[in-house]
Amino acid sequence: MTGELLLRARDLVKQFPVAGTAGLFRPARLFTAVGGVSFDLHAGETLALVGESGSGKSTTARLAARLLDVTSGTVELAGQDVTTRKGKDLAAVRRTVQVVFQDPFSSLNPRHTVERIVTAPLLYQKRDIPGGSREFTRTLLDRVGLNPDWLNRYPAQFSGGQAQRIGIARALAVGPRVLVCDEAVSALDVSVQAQIINLLRDLQAEEGFGCLFIAHDLAVVRQIATSVAVMTAGRVVEAGDRDTVFGDPQHEYTRRLLAAVPRIRPEWEAARRAKAAAR
Amino acid sequence: MSLLRVNDLTVKFGDVTVVDGLGFELPKGGSLGIVGESGSGKSMTSLAVMGLLPKGALCTGEISFDGIDLNTLSERRMREIRGDRIAMIFQDPLSSLNPYYTVGTQIAEAYRSHRSGVSRRAARQVAIEAMERVHIKEAGRRVDDYPHQFSGGMRQRVMIAMALSTEPELIIADEPTTALDVTVQAQILDLLAEVRRDTGAALIMITHDLAVVSEVADTVVVMRYGDVVETGSTEQIFSDPRHPYTQALLDAVPRIDDEIGDLRTLGGGS
Numbered sequence: 065m066t067g068e069l070l071l072r073a074r075d076l077v078k079q080f081p082v083a084g085t086a087g088l089f090r091p092a093r094l095f096t097a098v099g100g101v102s103f104d105l106h107a108g109e110t111l112a113l114v115g116e117s118g119s120g121k122s123t124t125a126r127l128a129a130r131l132l133d134v135t136s137g138t139v140e141l142a143g144q145d146v147t148t149r150k151g152k153d154l155a156a157v158r159r160t161v162q163v164v165f166q167d168p169f170s171s172l173n174p175r176h177t178v179e180r181i182v183t184a185p186l187l188y189q190k191r192d193i194p195g196g197s198r199e200f201t202r203t204l205l206d207r208v209g210l211n212p213d214w215l216n217r218y219p220a221q222f223s224g225g226q227a228q229r230i231g232i233a234r235a236l237a238v239g240p241r242v243l244v245c246d247e248a249v250s251a252l253d254v255s256v257q258a259q260i261i262n263l264l265r266d267l268q269a270e271e272g273f274g275c276l277f278i279a280h281d282l283a284v285v286r287q288i289a290t291s292v293a294v295m296t297a298g299r300v301v302e303a304g305d306r307d308t309v310f311g312d313p314q315h316e317y318t319r320r321l322l323a324a325v326p327r328i329r330p331e332w333e334a335a336r337r338a339k340a341a342a343r
Numbered sequence: 344m345s346l347l348r349v350n351d352l353t354v355k356f357g358d359v360t361v362v363d364g365l366g367f368e369l370p371k372g373g374s375l376g377i378v379g380e381s382g383s384g385k386s387m388t389s390l391a392v393m394g395l396l397p398k399g400a401l402c403t404g405e406i407s408f409d410g411i412d413l414n415t416l417s418e419r420r421m422r423e424i425r426g427d428r429i430a431m432i433f434q435d436p437l438s439s440l441n442p443y444y445t446v447g448t449q450i451a452e453a454y455r456s457h458r459s460g461v462s463r464r465a466a467r468q469v470a471i472e473a474m475e476r477v478h479i480k481e482a483g484r485r486v487d488d489y490p491h492q493f494s495g496g497m498r499q500r501v502m503i504a505m506a507l508s509t510e511p512e513l514i515i516a517d518e519p520t521t522a523l524d525v526t527v528q529a530q531i532l533d534l535l536a537e538v539r540r541d542t543g544a545a546l547i548m549i550t551h552d553l554a555v556v557s558e559v560a561d562t563v564v565v566m567r568y569g570d571v572v573e574t575g576s577t578e579q580i581f582s583d584p585r586h587p588y589t590q591a592l593l594d595a596v597p598r599i600d601d602e603i604g605d606l607r608t609l610g611g612g613s
């Protein structure tokens with residue numbers, strides 16, 4: 065990838081205090097959730113973060129998006145060090161980076177309509193809404209495969225996969241330069257999932273955003289990623305371009321991960337293909 | 344006799360029908376996979392069985408569990424069945440766990456409410472062991488954490504631990520492994536199989552991961568627009584799908600050794 069360097073993360077560390085270990089004169093013991101993670105994300109690139117549940121993928125994404133303060137390390141966005149920005153100085157970061165969160169429902173305000181949710185980032189940034197709020201929302205809903213007439217519904221009126229797509233629509237509304245997708249397609253059936261992935265690919269080709277893509281489905285990752293970083297226990301144990309990591313994995317954990325991908329029985333697949341070919 | 348029989352189940356919100364005359368059967372100890380389109384009514388169907396449909400939902404039809412019609416049961420009697428004889432793993436773990444209690448307390452309380460005479464201390468030990476069974480590292484320390492201190496996949500495993508702790512006769516798992524990496528997922532599926540072998544529990548597994556369904560289920564129900572489009576043995580559904588929607592769905596599954604290119608969609612629907 066030769067696009068502009070959008071996001072540069074160096075030696076990101078995040079420690080959390082351990083519950084119940086703080087005393088009156090003694091600080092709490094610390095638990096290291098992310099223990100020194102570095103990566104570069106260029107325009108037009110999709111970097112997939114894969115790895116063990118609890119290995120620090122979501123935390124890394126939140127550090128990079130400046131939703132969480134680092135314990136140490138640096139985050140640079142388009143050449144600017146934003147590691148310690150606070151308050152209204154974060155506005156530029158919010159404009160540049162959008163996040164689709166792992167838990168769809170808890171990231172959507174239950175008392176707001178879809179229209180309000182999807183346009184909130186634009187209103188917050190005091191930007192004009194092209195074509196007006198309603199039409200804008202309708203277009204976005206349609207793009208993520210939702211009924212445009214649902215713009216007055218509340219989050220609780222949606223299924224898991226529909227709520228996930230509202231999160232995606234909200235993130236895309238701003239036209240971010242960096243898009244963080246944390247298990248953003250995990251609640252979608254394979255057809256809708258394909259639609260969303262094709263949409264992300266098309267938009268990326270048009271707008272050239274960089275994408276940090278966290279997912280556990282390695283077949284999906286292989287389709288969408290240009291490069292891959294594999295995490296266990298707060299560290300990246302292997303990183304490289306997609307074909308190298310999938311085709312010639314070096315780390316023992318990566319190999320175990322690839323070997324554990326569930327598959328439909330080959331004899332069932334063969335029978336189904338034969339029947340389909342005969343139709 | 345079947346353990347669960349759902350017949351002509353319909354769920355409406357006002358004049359919007361989200362489950363439309365659905366039916367299926369599950370024998371004692373059996374395992375049923377429900378797959379299908381996002382928004383097709385899979386979660387609503389499982390919530391109807393649990394008697395946990397949201398306010399405003401109108402539910403008609405028959406839901407017969409071990410001969411008891413759950414749809415006409417009083418809330419008090421439903422409470423005795425829910426959690427004890429039927430346990431559910433919800434699709435959205437963060438909103439189904441209580442943010443104000445530690446995960447250990449929540450697992451322990453789920454256990455205590457169905458096992459009278461268990462002391463708090465013993466229940467705490469049970470909670471730690473339940474967390475170890477779902478492969479949460481350093482369970483003894485993490486037992487005092489709150490849900491927001493857990494990762495997405497760890498929360499999912501807490502839900503699974505809670506559901507298994509009461510040895511239910513029926514486990515309903517709604518997308519239970521969407522946040523689990525494939526190695527932990529394999530461990531959890533093994534655990535589910537082991538528990539079912541030991542206790543004879545039946546399973547309803549709702550998931551978009553068709554490979555997982557093919558490993559876990561012995562019967563598969565394919566849903567679209569609130570209704571069943573096809574039911575069959577797992578082997579039949581995967582080797583000889585009859586309905587065009589099932590055929591298209593199986594065709595669209597991304598496989599790890601596919602060519603890189605445009606992914607297949609099947610158009611329509613929402």
Ligand SMILES: Nc1ncnc2c1ncn2[C@@H]1O[C@H](COP(=O)(O)OP(=O)(O)OP(=O)(O)O)[C@@H](O)[C@H]1O
Binds near residue numbers: 117166493495497
């Ligand atoms: N606010 C917090 N307080 C304490 N510990 C936390 C907090 N947030 C995350 N952690 C811990 O940090 C570790 C990494 O969590 P993170 O959510 O980044 O994992 P993940 O790789 O995204 O996992 P998953 O695939 O299960 O979502 C976990 O052990 C988690 O419990």
Ligand SMILES: Nc1ncnc2c1ncn2[C@@H]1O[C@H](COP(=O)(O)OP(=O)(O)OP(=O)(O)O)[C@@H](O)[C@H]1O
Binds near residue numbers: 220224253380385
């Ligand atoms: N409170 C509500 N009012 C009106 N419609 C609702 C309400 N709750 C859910 N729905 C609709 O009911 C339909 C079925 O929802 P359900 O959650 O059962 O889908 P699902 O098959 O589980 O989908 P997913 O795979 O995305 O989780 C959806 O189209 C949803 O928009």
Ligand SMILES: [Mg+2]
Binds near residue numbers: 121122123166246
């Ligand atoms: Mg996560």
Ligand SMILES: [Mg+2]
Binds near residue numbers: 223224225385517
């Ligand atoms: Mg659902």
